[in-house]
Each structure stands twice: as structure tokens, then as C-alpha cells.
Amino acid sequence: MTGTTRIHVSLCALFALAALAGCRREEAAAPSAPPPPTNAPAAVATLASPATVAAPFGVAASAAPGEHTDFDAKAFAGTFTAPGTRISFDADGNYTMRVHAESANADLDSQGTWTLEPDARHVLLDPASKAEADRRYAMASMDELRPDDGGAALHREGTH
Numbered sequence: 001m002t003g004t005t006r007i008h009v010s011l012c013a014l015f016a017l018a019a020l021a022g023c024r025r026e027e028a029a030a031p032s033a034p035p036p037p038t039n040a041p042a043a044v045a046t047l048a049s050p051a052t053v054a055a056p057f058g059v060a061a062s063a064a065p066g067e068h069t070d071f072d073a074k075a076f077a078g079t080f081t082a083p084g085t086r087i088s089f090d091a092d093g094n095y096t097m098r099v100h101a102e103s104a105n106a107d108l109d110s111q112g113t114w115t116l117e118p119d120a121r122h123v124l125l126d127p128a129s130k131a132e133a134d135r136r137y138a139m140a141s142m143d144e145l146r147p148d149d150g151g152a153a154l155h156r157e158g159t160h
Contacts, residue, residue, distance in 0.1 A: 080154035082153050087125075087145075087154060089114055095125055109144055122148075 018020040079090040084100040097110040110128040117136075123145065137145040144154040 001042040010062070071120055073116075076142055079157040081157055082154040085154060089123075097125070 005153055011126045052074075066141045071095070071146075075092040076090050079086060079088045081087075084102070085097070086099075087095055087097045089095050093113050093115065095112060099108050099110070100106075101108050110127050110129070112125060112129075115121075115124050115126070117124055123137045123139060125137070127134070136148040137154070138148065140146050140153065142144050145154040147154070
């Protein structure tokens with residue numbers, strides 16, 4: 001090989017290397033394809049938005065005692081009586097009731113939860129036994145309840 005040929009071969013090799021380097025730069029500069037989609041973890045896929053989360057079992061759709069109102073459940077808590085009926089309300093939303101059934105000549109006991117209805121003027125008793133019907137009382141005052149079924153009004157023990 002002569003000197004000129006060596007220069008030509010070296011220059012050709014240099015140009016080839018430069019061209020290859022240039023191609024690699026273009027490949028690196030070209031936008032890459034987005035990564036293939038990955039499956040979200042099962043825990044993330046099953047999360048619900050707050051609007052779709054169901055209320056816990058046993059929670060009434062109406063307001064709990066004192067919830068979202070200025071109703072004072074502690075002040076309301078106590079025992080209300082009428083002839084043959086006695087209901088004790090706890091501030092935590094539980095109640096116990098004893099009703100004397102004349103027809104059976106026996107006392108019937110019931111317990112469950114009570115809630116203040118959204119109108120803040122009615123109390124709903126939800127017995128723990130689903131064989132018993134719910135009972136609803138209008139609050140004439142903090143010391144008087146009137147049953148929706150037209151029975152005798154109940155008064156706070158010691159006020160009547």
C-alpha cells in the first residue's frame with residue numbers, strides 16, 4: 001500500500017466510524033416507544049373513591065345522636081315513661097325498652113340503637129332483633145316523646 005492509499009483507507013474508515021457514530025446519536029435522540037403498560041397492583045385497582053364507599057354495616061342513613069345538628073345527645077339521654085312503657089336512651093345511641101303487654105300479661109324487653117332523624121325532630125328506634133318493628137317518636141320537647149302510632153306520650157322520668 002502506498003501512502004496515499006493508506007490515507008484514503010484511513011479516511012474511509014474514519015468516515016465510516018463517524019457515520020456509525022452519527023447513526024447511534026440519531027437513535028439515541030429519537031423518541032423511544034412508551035413502555036408497555038403494566039398491570040396496577042390489585043390493592044390499588046380495588047380502591048374506591050370516597051363517594052362510592054358504603055356506610056359500615058349497622059349505621060343508619062339518618063343522623064347519629066347529635067351528628068350534624070346542635071342536638072345534645074348527652075342532655076337527651078335518660079329514661080322516658082308512659083303507662084306500661086319505659087325507654088332508656090344512652091348518649092352513645094343505644095336504648096333499652098320494656099313494654100307491658102296486657103294481652104300476654106307479660107313484660108316485653110327490647111334493645112337496639114336510636115338515631116335522630118335528619119329533621120332533628122324525630123327519634124327512630126331500631127331494635128337489635130329484626131323480628132321487631134322500628135318505632136318512631138316525635139320530640140315534642142327534650143322531656144316529651146310522642147309515638148307516631150298514636151300511643152300515649154312518654155315523659156322524662158321525674159318531670160311528670
